Amino acid sequence: MAIVKFVSSGCSMNNILNYVMRDDATSDDLIDGFNCSPESANEEFKFTKQQFNKTDGRSYYHIIQSFSPDDDVSPEQAHEIGMKFAEYFPSFQIVVATHINREHIHNHLIMNSVSFENGILL
Numbered sequence: 001m002a003i004v005k006f007v008s009s010g011c012s013m014n015n016i017l018n019y020v021m022r023d024d025a026t027s028d029d030l031i032d033g034f035n036c037s038p039e040s041a042n043e044e045f046k047f048t049k050q051q052f053n054k055t056d057g058r059s060y061y062h063i064i065q066s067f068s069p070d071d072d073v074s075p076e077q078a079h080e081i082g083m084k085f086a087e088y089f090p091s092f093q094i095v096v097a098t099h100i101n102r103e104h105i106h107n108h109l110i111m112n113s114v115s116f117e118n119g120i121l122l
Helices: 013-020 038-051 075-086
Strands: 003-007 031-034 060-066 094-099 106-112
Touching: 013 038, 013 060, 013 094, 013 106, 031 038, 031 075, 038 094, 038 106, 060 075, 075 094, 075 106
Parallel strands: none
Antiparallel strands: 003 060, 031 094, 060 106, 094 106
16 A cells, blocks of 8 residues: 655755656666656746746645555556556646555655646645
8 A cells, every 4th residue: 555745845946846857767668657758847847937927936746656566556556556546636736656666656746836737736
């Protein structure tokens, strides 16, 4: 069974995106964007914020979804579950990166704090 936690982070948006998409933790087939492209997510998140004049305050939310080593889940299945979880936030841009560098598989979801549809802050 997966556990989900919201992580408080002081990293810049660019740094956190680089961290979750780094080569030593994941692979390209385990990185996707929901309502954005992972390669340009930093710029897309900033554009959304500028569009609604909400450039101050929290930049993103960092969510970690971890699976037990006893769970019978492949990296691909874990990634699919992470993408399904992102669907619970339909008007937000989210990068989903599945890490396979630890004993337990886990997803990092980096979510823009501003909705691209209406500028609502989460």
